[in-house]
Amino acid sequence: DAGVIQSPRHEVTEMGQEVTLRCKPISGHNSLFWYRQTMMRGLELLIYFNNNVPIDDSGMPEDRFSAKMPNASFSTLKIQPSEPRDSAVYFCASSFGQAGTQYFGPGTRLLVL
């Protein structure tokens, strides 16, 4: 079975550009999570969805970040405009049920110049 799929795997962009990260959760999973990993802050939750509905976006750093989940098999995380401090690895994870184990995608390594 396919795991969580993320694209692109690597993204290099210039400051001010729009960045869109994509995620396809494991089929049948009804919860989806976006995390960011940096050396300074470690792994931190940005936002999560339950049954395609955003539940908690308190971890989103600022209004430049937005996330959508138009259907059960697709989610996007958008940064507009991007800044160098957004450089990080962005992980998407999915789970089934409130106590379900979260399975992570391979991550998107973002570098903003």
Next chain:
Amino acid sequence: AQKITQTQPGMFVQEKEAVTLDCTYDTSDPSYGLFWYKQPSSGEMIFLIYQGSYDQQNATEGRYSLNFQKARKSANLVISASQLGDSAMYFCAMRDIGGGADGLTFGKGTHLIIQP
């Protein structure tokens, strides 16, 4: 608020020895889950083992076991018969399971290096 503390930034262990990675947690939620993930140098996050707060027995998954001491709020990961491929970052994490879906709170991780 939940908090995870991993006090060992790095560990060196001889191959074939057992390894214990420390994890303590703090939460006011009565129902919670504890997780361990492995992150090798390639960067992916690999789920290893799960322990529920109401589970009576310590969780085991192959060479991995979780030493769960609820009163001490500790959830140490034990790796038996370590292998070179166990070299990686290891993260302890927790989430509330009493309500709806919830995100994970991670510790800062332990960098484990297995030496031949």
